[in-house]
Amino acid sequence: MIPFRRRQRIGWGLLGAAALLGAAWLAQLDFAQKISTDVLDLLPAGERAPELALVRELAGEAEARVMLFELTLAGGAPAPAEAARRFAAALTRSPAFAQAQSLADTTARDALGRELFAQRFTLLFPRWLREREVAYAATGGEPARFTAWLAADTAAALSRFLAAPEAVSLQEVLPADPLLLMAGMLARGQDSLALLEPAAQSTTAPPALVWARIAAPPLREEGQAPVFAAIAQAAAALRADLPGLVVADTGVNRFAAASRARIEREFAWLNALSLAAVLTVALVFIRGAHRSLHLVPVVLLAVLGAWVATTLTFERVHILVFVIGSLLTGVAVDYGFYLYMQPPATPAEDYWEKVRRLLKPLLASCFTTVAGFALLTGSELPLIRQLGVFVGTGLVCALVGAVVYFSTVRHAFLESRRWRGGRTLPAGLRRGLRQGLVVAWAATLPGLLLLTWRDDIRELDIPSTALKREDARIRALFGDREDRGGRTLYLTHGASVVEARAALEKFEAWLRAAGGPRTQSASLGTVVPTAGEHARAVRFVREETGFAERLRAALAAAGFDTDAFAPFFEAYARHAAQAGAADLDRAVRALHAGLGGPLALLLHLGHPLTWFVTIVSEAPTATPPTGLHTNSAGQLQSLNEIFSRYRVSALHLSLIGFAIVGAGVLLTYGLRDGVRIFAIPCGACAGVFGLFGWLGQPLNLFHLLGAFLGVCLTHNYSIFSVTSAYRREPPPVSVRLSALTTAASFGVLTLSSIPVVRALGSTVALMVIAALLVLEFEHFASIVRKS
Secondary structure: OOHHHHHHHHHHHHHHHHHHHHHHHHHHOHHHHHHEOOHHHHOHHHHHHHHHHHHHHHHHHHHEEEEEEEEEEEHHEEEOOOHHHHHHHHHHHHOOOOEEEOOOOOHHHHHHHHHHHHHHHHHHHHHHHHHHHHHHHHHHOOHHHHHHHHHHHHHHHHHHHHHHHHHHHHHHOHHOOOOOHHHHHHOOOOOOOHHHHHHHOOOOOEEEEEEEOOOOOOOHHHHHHHHHHHHHHHHHHHHHHHHOOOEEEEEEEHHHHHHHHHHHHHHHHHHHHHHHHHHHHHHHHHHOHHHOOOOOHHHHHHHHHHHHHHHOOOOOOOOHHHHHHHHHHHHHHHHHHHOOOOOOOOOOOHHHHHHHHHHHHHHHHHHHHHEEEEHHHOOOHHHHHHHHHHHHHHHHHHHHHHHHHHHOOOOOOEEEOOOOOOOOOOOOHHHHHHHHHHHHOOOOHHHHOOOOOOOOOOOOOOOHHHHHHHHHHHHHHHOHHHHHHHHHHHHHHOOOHHHHHHHHHHHHHHHHHHHOOOEEEEEHHHHHHHHHHHHHHHHHHHHHHHHHHHHHHHHHHOOOOOHHHHHHHHHHHHHHHOOOHHHHHHHHHHHHOOOHHHHHHHHEOOOOEEEEEEEEEEOOOOOOOHHHHEOOOOOOOHHHHHHHHHHHHHHHHHHHHHHHHHHHHHHHOHHHHHHHHHHHHHHHHHHHHHHHHOOOOOHHHHHHHHHHHHHHHHHEEEEEEEHHHHHOOOOOHHHHHHHHHHHHHHHHOOOOOOOHHHHHHHHHHHHHHHHHHHHHOOOOOOOOOOO
């Protein structure tokens, strides 16, 4: 037998070394990089669904990096246009911003026009040629005479155009564009261009609006604090000349930063309140308040071990893991209660003899639960994998920490309070309550048929009403207004430009069929030819070598000075000599590189997806069919469907986990007792879910996760109780305290602002209370001591 003092020094040494190593690891972490608040980090990075890949890129690279600004003076009057230009210039100089421009600045639109003109033969000529071929086919002419007809028709069209008022604005480009490629593009986009502009305002002075794109992803820390600092600095510099200047802004990073701050605050007070609830319950039922503080080191060691293991295992950990992980406070105390509140079998029983006596239920409860949580590490969802590691390692640390820590306590026995009136209820009343519980449980079961499932990714975040209201107000200034019928953004995607453009062709056809007479659309994709149009145009310029001369003759016959069109004929000759299949991709990339301002969001070239953005007013209520490879930019429906798929996957894992836990109990305690032990968690789960069905509570992935955790917890109480039943004793006080502290810990989670956290907390708390009631009324009364 090891003397107590030596045992105490060894125990303190082991625990101190573990605590120092864990604290040293956590101290060197960059928590801003290690802990994520990005909702998309809750989903697999390798998700193959195009919808999620689209949203990931959109969130990191395009629309989500945009910030919108409104500048006003004292009293709400619009700031001068020059102030908006200066503010945009200040943002551009900051490394936190990739680009910024005043909406009154036409630089981006002018750059787009110049690039389209430079790429007109590759981008605009193919569609022009197709339209002319369609027009010629309608005349019934012979195919061999098409080139001659085309030259004459082009000269006639140019004559008609010069007589129209709009010709004045294109006088400079006509010598290089007698085919009217630019004029045709502008005519086709006349109505749709209005969708790209801010809505008309009723005020006499137009609002001072600034569009900007930040350099870093908005859901990361580097896309938040540095950006806000740059905005404050630019606004402060401008207030030197405009003291009353007010800068209002909106962006995804504003929502992300607000959500992160609220989650961090919630993380702090949930953990503090959970610990307080656990200690309050302990103090109510335990004699000697100061001795109950021995439970605190066990809980802290469990939480420390969970933090270290999780941050060691995963490169980035979502903050929800630690918020939900606050439940570990109520779980980790179970082993401490059971070990600490078991009286010695004899006055002379040594501590380690007591541990050996209690080792079977401790190991059975711990390792069957840990085995179930270890299974969760095979989930597709990073959040569930991280929770599996966090809770599983936390429970192991709680058991090891409790065994070692209480070896350092001289009298490792904590007495419970004795309540006046005795500890047991009259047999008749107990029997009546037990029968009432059975009736109530049976009444909940039909509710299982009423269960509905609703997986909504928005429930992973904390809503901010004020930010949403300000976001809607500012976006209305930029054109996204209810009185304009609303604008819907569609993203048409493909693995390449050719695939995306082919899908866009199909989507446009669907939009014309499904939309109403007021439906309008704008897309940069319309200036990009399809693969077929481009191939036909390349063949034309290579095979119809006489077209240029026929056009020259037709222009001369129409009275034009053909020398004035020398820039066109030189450019056409160069294009005809070099035209090839690879031209389209190069032209689109050159166009993309030249885009700036809001126009830059209309086209994305990347891997694994390339997409075109289509802005639609009065959009159809129907969702584009899957074969069109087109999704609304919001993507909530698609993400919810993906989230539902993961819930089904998690259900399969949970069922396997239940089987592992149940098998472990059956192997340890035999068939008869094992079934009775495992009936309590299964019955509690069925009863709680049946109650949710009667209440009309839609379930989600986190109710399922809570049920799995609840089964693991309540089966612990069954194991501890059956050990006492073998000795013909009532359920140990430690089980009652463990259940109450766990219910208190999870009950705290129902106060969370995050819906999924509330779902998990309510599920586990109800299951634990249900199991405790069953145990209190002698579920194991008929079990006899095993020989």
